[in-house]
Amino acid sequence: MEYFGFCKEIKEMGLPDVYEEEIYSGHFAKFYDTNVNDIFDVPLYEKLAREYGNHIMEFACGSGRILVELLKRGYDAAGLDISQDMLEILEEKCSKLNVKPTLVCDDMLRHVSSSKYDIIILARITICLLEDDETRIKLFNNVYNNLRDGGVFVFNYLDCPKEIELGEKRPTFLFNKDKKGYAIISEKIFEDRSIVNIYSETNIDDKTKRYITSTSKYLLNNEMISNIIDQTAFKHERTYTLNAVNYETGKMKFVVLKK
Ligand SMILES: C[S@@+](CC[C@H](N)C(=O)[O-])C[C@H]1O[C@@H](n2cnc3c(N)ncnc32)[C@H](O)[C@@H]1O
Incomplete structure (x- = not known):
């Protein structure tokens, strides 16, 4: 999976309880369904x-x-x-x-x-x-x-318009409906595709879990x-x-x- 910016740093920091999952699997399947x-x-x-x-x-x-x-x-x-x-x-x-x-x-x-x-x-x-x-x-x-x-x-x-702004877009913040977590979605645009990175954190029963994923979207x-x-x-x-x-x-x- 390809990471950039914030998610790349999270991955490299070696924090405990960071789970990398496919975009439509596990935590991110539920995330998609809720949002x-x-x-x-x-x-x-x-x-x-x-x-x-x-x-x-x-x-x-x-x-x-x-x-x-x-x-x-x-x-x-x-x-x-x-x-x-x-x-x-x-x-x-x-x-x-x-x-x-x-x-x-x-x-x-x-x-x-x-x-x-x-x-x-x-x-x-x-x-x-x-x-x-x-x-x-x-x-x-x-x-x-x-x-x-x-x-x-x-x-x-x-x-996709002919003239697009390349590079990283401003991330989007999303709070879970149950207020027990949030996600940060970032996107980096290239000539022919964009990479989407999602960092998602949940806090359930005082336990924090961190999830990251990445996907490409072809323009x-x-x-x-x-x-x-x-x-x-x-x-x-x-x-x-x-x-x-x-x-x-x-x-x-x-x-x-x-x-
Ligand atoms: C953006 S979601 C769309 C879900 C739903 N159709 C909707 O409109 O909300 C993309 C879906 O495509 C599925 N998918 C990706 N590649 C696939 C493939 N080769 N065959 C079947 N499903 C695939 C993913 O698992 C995911 O559920």
């Missing part, structure tokens, strides 16, 4: 379901920010994620709702479903986790194979997305622009591709 819970994009998926059918699969569904909403509203929705920890949080929510959706722990680049879906969703700019065009095209081709003829793939991204723009689509068998159906919650740029593009 990312807006549902501004759900009405768009409902609109697509009315048009294309309600047999839906969400790739990289995480702890179910979207999936739980779709299930509550009666859709036939399934989910897939590579993180067992994210899926365990989702399973717990499903059992409280008394629903039993198909949930699969697998890699979205390779997964072959026995069912063909009307809609496959890839949300929360998860496409930015894929490091190059070869991998993005591999994903698109795999989505294509898991869709029925005439089914659609919807994914989102942020159109995309409209031209790059068009180039990827051109190299697949998908037909571009339409693109929506929504005001996204929790993103500085605000505008998020939602691309709908048809098989």
